[in-house]
Amino acid sequence: xxxxxxxxxxxxxxxxxxxxxxxxxxxxxxxxxxxxxxxxxxxxxxxxxxxxxxxxxxxxxxxxxxxxxxxxxxxxxxxxxxxxxxxxxxxxxxxxxxxxxxxxxxxxxxxxxxxxxxxxxxxxxxxxxxxxxxxxxxxxxxxxxxxxxxxxxxxxxxxxxxxxxxxxxxxxxxxxxxxxxxxxxxxxxxxxxxxxxxxxxxxxxxxxxxxxxxxxxxxxxxxxxxxxxxxxxxxxxxxxxxxxxxxxxxxxxxxxxxxxxxxxxxxxxxxxxxxxxxxxxxxxxxxxxxxxxxxxxxxxxxxxxxxxxxxxxxxxxxxxxxxxxxxxxxxxxxxxxxxxxxxxxxxxxxxxxxxxxxxxxxxxxxxxxxxxxxxxxxxxxxxxxxxxxxxxxxxxxxxxxxxxxxxxxxxxxxxxxxxxxxxxxxxxxxxxxxxxxxxxxxxxxxxxxxxxxxxxxxxxxxxxxxxxxxxxxxxxxxxxxxxxxxxxxxxxxxxxxxxxxxxxxxxxxxxxxxxxxxxxxxxxxxxxxxxxxxxxxxxxxxxxxxxxxxxxxxxxxxxxxxxxxxxxxxxxxxxxxxxxxxxxxxxxxxxxxxxxxxxxxxxxxxxxxxxx
Amino acid sequence: xxxxxxxxxxxxxxxxxxxxxxxxxxxxxxxxxxxxxxxxxxxxxxxxxxxxxxxxxxxxxxxxxxxxxxxxxxxxxxxxxxxxxxxxxxxxxxxxxxxxxxxxxxxxxxxxxxxxxxxxxxxxxxxxxxxxxxxxxxxxxxxxxxxxxxxxxxxxxxxxxxxxxxxxxxxxxxxxxxxxxxxxxxxxxxxxxxxxxxxxxxxxxxxxxxxxxxxxxxxxxxxxxxxxxxxxxxxxxxxxxxxxxxxxxxxxxxxxxxxxxxxxxxxxxxxxxxxxxxxxxxxxxxxxxxxxxxxxxxxxxxxxxxxxxxxxxxxxxxxxxxxxxxxxxxxxxxxxxxxxxxxxxxxxx
Numbered sequence: 001x002x003x004x005x006x007x008x009x010x011x012x013x014x015x016x017x018x019x020x021x022x023x024x025x026x027x028x029x030x031x032x033x034x035x036x037x038x039x040x041x042x043x044x045x046x047x048x049x050x051x052x053x054x055x056x057x058x059x060x061x062x063x064x065x066x067x068x069x070x071x072x073x074x075x076x077x078x079x080x081x082x083x084x085x086x087x088x089x090x091x092x093x094x095x096x097x098x099x100x101x102x103x104x105x106x107x108x109x110x111x112x113x114x115x116x117x118x119x120x121x122x123x124x125x126x127x128x129x130x131x132x133x134x135x136x137x138x139x140x141x142x143x144x145x146x147x148x149x150x151x152x153x154x155x156x157x158x159x160x161x162x163x164x165x166x167x168x169x170x171x172x173x174x175x176x177x178x179x180x181x182x183x184x185x186x187x188x189x190x191x192x193x194x195x196x197x198x199x200x201x202x203x204x205x206x207x208x209x210x211x212x213x214x215x216x217x218x219x220x221x222x223x224x225x226x227x228x229x230x231x232x233x234x235x236x237x238x239x240x241x242x243x244x245x246x247x248x249x250x251x252x253x254x255x256x257x258x259x260x261x262x263x264x265x266x267x268x269x270x271x272x273x274x275x276x277x278x279x280x281x282x283x284x285x286x287x288x289x290x291x292x293x294x295x296x297x298x299x300x301x302x303x304x305x306x307x308x309x310x311x312x313x314x315x316x317x318x319x320x321x322x323x324x325x326x327x328x329x330x331x332x333x334x335x336x337x338x339x340x341x342x343x344x345x346x347x348x349x350x351x352x353x354x355x356x357x358x359x360x361x362x363x364x365x366x367x368x369x370x371x372x373x374x375x376x377x378x379x380x381x382x383x384x385x386x387x388x389x390x391x392x393x394x395x396x397x398x399x400x401x402x403x404x405x406x407x408x409x410x411x412x413x414x415x416x417x418x419x420x421x422x423x424x425x426x427x428x429x430x431x432x433x434x435x436x437x438x439x440x441x442x443x444x445x446x447x448x449x450x451x452x453x454x455x456x457x458x459x460x461x462x463x464x465x466x467x468x469x470x471x472x473x474x475x476x477x478x479x480x481x482x483x484x485x486x487x488x489x490x491x492x493x494x495x496x497x498x499x500x501x502x503x504x505x506x507x508x509x510x511x512x513x514x515x516x517x518x519x520x521x522x523x524x525x526x527x528x529x530x531x532x533x534x535x536x537x538x539x540x541x542x543x544x545x546x547x548x549x550x551x552x553x554x555x556x557x558x559x560x561x562x563x564x565x566x567x568x569x570x571x572x573x574x575x576x577x578x579x580x581x582x583x584x585x586x587x588x589x590x591x592x593x594x595x596x597x598x599x600x601x602x603x604x605x606x607x608x609x610x611x612x
Numbered sequence: 613x614x615x616x617x618x619x620x621x622x623x624x625x626x627x628x629x630x631x632x633x634x635x636x637x638x639x640x641x642x643x644x645x646x647x648x649x650x651x652x653x654x655x656x657x658x659x660x661x662x663x664x665x666x667x668x669x670x671x672x673x674x675x676x677x678x679x680x681x682x683x684x685x686x687x688x689x690x691x692x693x694x695x696x697x698x699x700x701x702x703x704x705x706x707x708x709x710x711x712x713x714x715x716x717x718x719x720x721x722x723x724x725x726x727x728x729x730x731x732x733x734x735x736x737x738x739x740x741x742x743x744x745x746x747x748x749x750x751x752x753x754x755x756x757x758x759x760x761x762x763x764x765x766x767x768x769x770x771x772x773x774x775x776x777x778x779x780x781x782x783x784x785x786x787x788x789x790x791x792x793x794x795x796x797x798x799x800x801x802x803x804x805x806x807x808x809x810x811x812x813x814x815x816x817x818x819x820x821x822x823x824x825x826x827x828x829x830x831x832x833x834x835x836x837x838x839x840x841x842x843x844x845x846x847x848x849x850x851x852x853x854x855x856x857x858x859x860x861x862x863x864x865x866x867x868x869x870x871x872x873x874x875x876x877x878x879x880x881x882x883x884x885x886x887x888x889x890x891x892x893x894x895x896x897x898x899x900x901x902x903x904x905x906x907x908x909x910x911x912x913x914x915x916x917x918x919x920x921x922x923x924x925x926x927x928x929x930x931x932x933x934x935x936x937x938x939x940x941x942x943x944x945x946x947x948x949x950x951x952x953x954x955x956x957x958x959x960x961x
Contacts, residue, residue: 044961175961220960230956236946238938239709241702262948262956270934272945274709278702279735286695286702286732293693293703294710295939297946312696406957409950414943449691450711450937452668459672459684461694471684
């Protein structure tokens with residue numbers, strides 16, 4: 001008898017109140033033990049019950065052995081940002097046991113593997129032991145799989161104790177194991193045995209339960225990297241070079257998973273694409289620039305350190321005007337930083353990426369659906385503008401599953417930009433120049449290697465060049481070229497995705513944010529409005545900014561810029577862009593590696609309002 | 613607009629595709645008088661003319677440095693990209709996927725390849741990108757005025773930097789170690805051999821490295837320096853007398869039984885290697901490593917076709933691409949049809 005079990009009888013009076021579809025579950029396990037399967041199974045089962053759900057994997061930079069946590073939030077009203085508190089904690093890892101016990105919200109629930117013999121000194125929570133080892137032994141699983149299926153025990157116990165439907169768990173397992181009967185049966189067997197054990201041996205003492213509802217009917221579950229890869233495929237990606245890095249690897253891997261299915265020529269069986277794992281990020285972007293120059297829809301995907309390595313080529317692509325798409329699935333920097341944690345810290349690094357006068361264009365997806373949409377749209381923009389397009393996703397989007405509406409087929413035909421083929425050169429009687437601003441929008445015309453007209457070729461270079469792509473060091477030529485690039489950047493403002501603006505009645509203050517903080521900001525606005533602080537909200541989706549951003553700022557007494565970094569990088573860029581508005585902009589920046597919570601936004605904003 | 617359009621007068625001699633030598637010309641060189649690189653540029657022009665390559669069917673690449681400026685001095689009608697220092701191989705790798713029917717020609721230097729670019733050089737070799745990769749190797753940095761490069765020999769004395777204390781890198785050896793499928797070494801002072809090697813290299817379906825000792829007349833042409841004209845002339849030992857015979861052309865070179873070796877290339881052309889000294893089999897990698905080791909210890913500039921493996925699959929061949937160039941595929945072959953989106957959504961949970 002462990003001291004823990006003695007404690008069960010000491011628990012305070014169970015409350016009669018029921019709390020349905022509104023709480024968080026944190027599962028504490030060991031990295032590499034297969035717990036991701038169990039956690040996703042729970043999340044998917046809840047989703048299939050129609051309950052709005054989100055899941056965040058807080059994992060270490062490690063293959064096996066270190067503590068890892070997975071947080072599931074269910075919320076009937078659809079508020080799905082991460083919460084700092086957990087009502088239900090599942091402790092499977094002896095190493096983090098004490099910390100996990102401490103983390104249970106007062107009045108919450110603690111499930112633990114009963115072979116962990118550590119004292120449980122909380123009288124304010126419900127405590128349930130789980131005979132993990134016993135149930136694994138009885139499952140008859142081969143010893144090589146025991147560790148993996150051990151994590152199915154808590155799925156079964158929780159299913160019984162909070163009411164997750166077994167049928168939905170079965171569906172989730174069928175999906176996860178792609179219909180393979182053997183692993184499905186083995187895992188489901190453990191879930192069933194655990195649920196039966198709980199039914200016979202545990203008495204419900206806590207108020208937390210789930211109940212089927214109709215809140216996910218029109219949704220799918222997907223992670224942002226998969227969405228980005230699929231979007232890119234619908235954007236006609238032809239060439240992708242990449243180098244493994246957390247949290248971007250699964251984007252390129254998703255390309256490799258889905259391209260053969262979607263982009264093999266049905267008649268010839270030939271591939272209309274090539275994916276190449278490069279030797280490093282320098283080479284990955286180099287190959288991408290080569291392919292983009294040669295007329296292919298070319299992309300690479302990376303994160304922090306890889307982005308740093310890509311800087312030199314980003315400058316070349318900017319100046320030589322080569323269309324490429326770079327996905328930056330942001331993680332925490334500086335340096336190697338926190339490779340498995342999320343951030344929005346690469347805004348300024350990307351904006352100014354390259355030495356000399358460079359200005360890069362960024363798209364900022366704010367949902368998994370926008371990861372898909374910007375997947376295809378980024379190619380249109382890159383080819384229209386003949387410049388790199390950086391899409392800044394982050395680890396929270398990239399590696400976590402989110403509820404999303406079904407992916408929507410592109411509603412615009414491809415825009416291949418200003419390209420001259422043989423007939424065009426012939427029509428122009430060979431009178432064209434690679435860097436001439438013919439249309440007054442700063443965007444020149446280009447030809448592509450393989451054009452067989454004898455006046456089509458030009459010599460691309462990162463060195464000084466004139467309108468006809470000839471080498472020059474002439475002061476006037478240089479300035480003219482750079483000014484045209486600036487003009488092109490201004491043209492981009494009008495072509496990029498517009499911000500999303502949401503208003504509230506009587507709002508005097510504004511909030512500007514971007515990317516994966518959207519759920520936290522949305523929830524914070526709800527809470528703030530309840531507390532008498534209505535807010536308007538603008539979500540930036542691209543930089544350079546649309547004129548709508550400046551208008552929004554002018555319309556509000558104060559505008560809070562909420563973001564996941566230390567220096568308030570979006571705030572910095574806005575201040576640079578509209579110095580006359582600098583005094584009305586207030587930075588609310590935060591970086592601890594975890595997805596932003598509504599609570600943090602509410603507290604930070606209220607505190608700022610009070611100190612005014 | 614046909615490729616046969618020529619800028620030469622009707623009287624000028626033309627090749628089989630109707631082009632004269634001037635159709636292969638570039639801008640006037642801005643390199644120093646007597647620079648080995650200029651001589652190599654001339655041989656590139658001559659080789660392309662003789663191979664009847666239509667300039668629009670070729671694409672040029674280079675990195676940064678004196679060598680990398682030279683692609684502006686030949687084949688003005690070809691597309692080209694003068695990229696970043698040491699990063700040309702990746703640029704070429706991506707670009708060659710655009711239209712796989714194009715021939716690729718890259719020019720780099722010893723700094724560009726063996727110092728800053730060693731990583732990309734080795735990886736483009738192991739991937740076997742179809743590309744003629746010429747290293748104009750002079751052991752010194754020219755544009756930055758006379759610093760040692762990674763191929764400078766131990767003990768080389770340079771005016772400003774004194775004595776080189778480090779061991780050199782041998783580009784041929786590095787290529788062999790990286791599973792190169794075509795490796796040649798030559799000397800800018802031996803233009804005939806340079807030209808024949810370039811022609812053979814264009815017939816190779818994979819990466820063909822030519823390490824060409826190309827003296828820098830301004831910074832590293834002292835008689836005793838191993839990258840100088842005089843050292844090259846005194847120490848060059850050709851492995852064989854090389855003759856390139858295009859596909860479907862009769863072999864006119866005369867030689868006695870056992871005097872020469874024929875290597876049949878991927879495109880059906882034949883390289884005839886006429887014996888000069890000992891027997892040499894360029895398809896034997898161990899032999900290749902041996903002659904390079906012996907040349908280095910014996911202070912000899914060994915030249916010729918050092919190694920060839922004609923049958924290895926090229927990078928582009930590995931990708932099962934359509935016959936139509938990727939960059940000519942229309943939208944309906946690039947964007948999956950609208951009906952596939954439901955299937956994709958059904959694949960999500």
